[in-house]
Amino acid sequence: MHTDVMAVSGIVDWESLTGQSKFVIDIVSIPIFSAIAGLITNWTGVIMLFSPSNFTGFYVPGLAALFRLLPRKVQILPIFAPGGILGFQGFIPCRAEKMASLLVDMSISRIGSVGTFYQELEPDKMAEFMAREARPHVRRIAVDAIETQYKWLWDTMPAPLQDNVIATIDKRVPQISQRAFRRVGEHIDELLDVKLMTVNHLRRNPAVLSEIFQGMGKPELRFMVKIGALGFFFGIPLALYLSWVHMAHPPVLSAIPSWLVVLCGAALIGVIVNILAIKIVFEPGDPQPRYKYLWKQGIFPKRQHEAAAQVADMMSEKVLTVSNFSHELLFGASGDKTAAYLAEVISEELDAIFTPVATTVGRTTGIVDLDLLERKVSQEIVDLTPELFYDKEFNEEKAKKIAAFSTKKFRELKPSEFSEMLYAAIEQDAWLLYAHGGLLGIFVGGAHIFLFGA
Numbered sequence: 001m002h003t004d005v006m007a008v009s010g011i012v013d014w015e016s017l018t019g020q021s022k023f024v025i026d027i028v029s030i031p032i033f034s035a036i037a038g039l040i041t042n043w044t045g046v047i048m049l050f051s052p053s054n055f056t057g058f059y060v061p062g063l064a065a066l067f068r069l070l071p072r073k074v075q076i077l078p079i080f081a082p083g084g085i086l087g088f089q090g091f092i093p094c095r096a097e098k099m100a101s102l103l104v105d106m107s108i109s110r111i112g113s114v115g116t117f118y119q120e121l122e123p124d125k126m127a128e129f130m131a132r133e134a135r136p137h138v139r140r141i142a143v144d145a146i147e148t149q150y151k152w153l154w155d156t157m158p159a160p161l162q163d164n165v166i167a168t169i170d171k172r173v174p175q176i177s178q179r180a181f182r183r184v185g186e187h188i189d190e191l192l193d194v195k196l197m198t199v200n201h202l203r204r205n206p207a208v209l210s211e212i213f214q215g216m217g218k219p220e221l222r223f224m225v226k227i228g229a230l231g232f233f234f235g236i237p238l239a240l241y242l243s244w245v246h247m248a249h250p251p252v253l254s255a256i257p258s259w260l261v262v263l264c265g266a267a268l269i270g271v272i273v274n275i276l277a278i279k280i281v282f283e284p285g286d287p288q289p290r291y292k293y294l295w296k297q298g299i300f301p302k303r304q305h306e307a308a309a310q311v312a313d314m315m316s317e318k319v320l321t322v323s324n325f326s327h328e329l330l331f332g333a334s335g336d337k338t339a340a341y342l343a344e345v346i347s348e349e350l351d352a353i354f355t356p357v358a359t360t361v362g363r364t365t366g367i368v369d370l371d372l373l374e375r376k377v378s379q380e381i382v383d384l385t386p387e388l389f390y391d392k393e394f395n396e397e398k399a400k401k402i403a404a405f406s407t408k409k410f411r412e413l414k415p416s417e418f419s420e421m422l423y424a425a426i427e428q429d430a431w432l433l434y435a436h437g438g439l440l441g442i443f444v445g446g447a448h449i450f451l452f453g454a
């Protein structure tokens with residue numbers, strides 16, 4: 001069966017309109033449409049990686065019942081939400097918890113331990129800062145705590161003596177703060193889980209996760225869009241093949257409808273440009289001989305020196321912040337342990353501040369419940385600490401410190417290890433990008449058939 005019998009006519013007779021042969025029209029139009037398919041595929045593919053940050057959709061009657069019948073591979077697509085909602089969420093924010101876990105495994109865990117990060121925050125300077133900022137609150141906390149448990153003693157004290165006690169406490173604030181941070185540092189491995197902190201923070205803030213990945217790979221993401229123009233060159237053999245079949249009428253191949261060839265060819269081009277984009281950006285991680293890879297080294301690992309600073313800045317500003325560390329220490333999974341260590345320090349300081357006689361009498365008679373007093377004061381400090389460490393200037397100062405440390409460590413990684421930070425995120429849903437490329441290729445191929453025929 002001849003190809004012209006299986007052909008489909010377009011809405012315009014381009015041969016009559018232009019006076020050119022079908023070969024010329026195909027050799028011009030197919031590569032152009034292939035380039036368009038490649039560009040649109042990669043552009044929308046990059047957008048779909050990150051946007052929207054939150055699920056956006058609408059209710060579809062009967063979808064909830066149908067969803068239960070769908071294969072697991074389809075159910076995990078980021079197009080469904082509970083209750084029969086159909087919509088979309090960016091691949092990375094949709095997998096926020098998993099992506100955050102990968103980010104930690106591929107980056108933070110490779111450049112330092114929990115203790116290392118804690119030391120980079122300079123706990124001595126943090127203690128000085130806390131002591132300085134907490135001073136205005138000291139009198140309130142101290143008087144409130146003392147009047148609660150030492151009221152019997154406090155009320156008998158003359159005002160000058162009361163002021164002397166408060167002055168003593170105020171004077172010892174820097175020492176108390178230093179001891180508290182030192183005590184926390186001694187047990188930091190059991191009190192702070194950087195991975196859990198990071199995963200929880202990014203799971204609650206999927207937009208931040210997208211910002212980090214976009215920030216570290218911005219040039220590469222732009223390249224992934226531009227390389228879609230390679231579809232032009234892949235369109236040339238498709239046009240030549242169609243012309244050859246049209247003229248030579250090979251027995252088997254001519255039986256395949258031209259419109260099917262165009263659709264399949266366009267889908268294949270959409271997939272190929274996606275694959276090429278990802279391969280050229282990330283592979284190989286370490287430089288290879290030209291006979292193995294024409295481009296010798298992936299664009300992202302090749303840019304390691306610059307990208308290391310970018311990802312370090314993003315992480316230090318968005319995740320590894322003083323406020324996040326302090327929040328995890330005080331209110332995270334081991335927050336009760338942190339409070340207990342603070343209470344220990346406070347107990348020792350209270351015993352030193354109040355006279356041994358008053359302390360002994362209080363404990364013996366039960367008039368003073370020092371355990372309750374310690375818990376009360378430690379809770380006051382726990383409640384106050386986050387407010388102090390949300391200070392913008394202080395966070396920015398520590399962010400620079402963490403960024404400098406992280407940049408140095410990221411640059412020391414092997415290029416292949418460094419590139420995994422971004423590659424691991426994209427690789428997780430690469431098949432969706434390829435499927436997306438194939439579907440868009442079919443759509444663009446259909447548009448070409450509609451306009452030019454096949």
